[in-house]
Amino acid sequence: MRKIPTLFLRDPDDMRRVTSDVHPDCQWVLDGEGTATRKYDGTCVMYDGERWWARREVKPGRATPAGYQPVMTDEVTGKTVGWEPVEQSSFATFHAEALDAIVDADQFAGPQLGAT
Template sequence: MHKIPTLFLRDPENRKRLLPEVAPECAWVTEGEGVATRKYDGTCVLRDEAGKWWARREVRPGRAAPPGYLALSTDPVTGKAMGWEPMGGSTFLRFHTEALAGGEDFAPGTYELVGPRINGNPESVARHTLLRHGWAAPEVAADFAAAPRDFAGLRAWVTARPYEGIVWHHPDGRRAKLKVRDFGA
């Protein structure tokens, strides 16, 4: 798990603002490659091949990593380390436990943990739930498949929808994202 790059470059004077220039590592999106999917607003969790659950965790420079932490990358701009914390030590454990209570058998992969106590529940779900990354209801998937891939078109498209944003998945594993808040909405 690496931090997903934002499709457009950030303004060096104001990192909350995007410039209408495509980030070089994301040019494949504007070239029509990859599949657009819905970005959910929760917290990322992972079920590994051994069946163990992990929570995404950022560790700021100068802070101690939690026990068992698996650092995967460091953001060169902020110095934050990104990685996985064992779910047993995560502050999200009780919400994750509730999400698992339905008895569903979750395949290895990444999921978004959403619910009443996660980020103010922007997904408006009644109970804590795990949503597989890349999954969407058919009508939502069709809407995302038709999303534009240029700056002005995407600004209008993402700000007109009630979602956190969009994530493109390239067949080779690369990803790119764009959040509605990137446009100040």
């Protein structure tokens, strides 16, 4: 569950800023080998064809939420990253609001939250 890299490398002295150096994993964008997608900051969610999931990070020694699906554990921090059902996550209200805001049904192929 690796995060999407930024086009430019981050400034090690201030990780909120980027440098003018291209991230090696993103050189293909400047080489014209595909179409980059703009990622807006927000909540990481996944639709698996049946239900919506929210990304969840669980610190070592903490209980996992009901229905949690672990994906990987960081060897350095001990944090486990995985998915929890979005309807029980702290983002449930925002997720439902985002789905309600979709006007054009062609933009979205999944069900509305709570639909079966």
